[in-house]
Amino acid sequence: MTIFTVELVSPLWQNSLDMALEVWKKWLDLGFAVVPKIIWAIGILFLTRLAMNFIGRFLRKALARTEPTLRHFLIQAAEILTLLSGAVAALNQVGIQTTSIVAVLAAAGLAVGLALQNTLSHFAAGVIIISMRPFEVGDYIEGGGVAGVVDGVGIFSTTLITRDNVQITVPNGLLFSGTLRNTSALGTRRVDLEIDIGDRPIEMTITHLLTLVQSHPLVLDRPPSTCDVTSISPTTTVLYLRPWCTAEDYDRVRSQVLQLVKEALREIPDTDNPMQ
Incomplete structure (x- = not known):
């Protein structure tokens, strides 16, 4: 009696099936190992986004009185730092080593900083100017x-309008590194005028000049105007006439008072030159 054995699955198909099952098992193992990490990474990015929104709202309220340009920059910088921190944490969660990435970014930042050294100095000066408000x-x-006249203050430069109506953009580093005069800060200014009165009577001339400037509508009563002798020679006497005015009227007062003094001196005879 002859017995026939029928193989339902050939050895070739059996090997292929075993390999497929093995690959599928590896993919399942990989999925169970990686998918939770990816989910955690997505969760970290989601929380990072929420943190960025919270930090942005908080800084907008905390810096409400800060200059708008500086406030906008600080908010953006805080949001970017938060985003970078969240991105690094997410990459670490999925198993990507971020040490080398951080090192590359640090080196790139150093290179950019050296290349933009002057620009960064203007930026730092701008932050200080906006914060200190000189x-x-x-x-x-x-x-x-x-x-x-200051027309605008930015992070990197300040815009001025000159007396002849020309707009000038000045890097903040130049303003911050040298002496800065603000003639409008105190609201009032003293006009210092050096008057050569020749050989005219000193006391009478001083009284006449003080009466003249005190009657000027733009000269302030407080502080009071003064007129003092600064030098005397055999042929001439020099006075310092010092009226006070508002800062915005300084040029006008100086010009008009000089004109009035010139006309007033004609009314007082010079003993050394009586024909004057």
């Missing part, structure tokens, strides 16, 4: 080799 928009300042 001048405001509308003040007349002198610094960095230029002078004018």
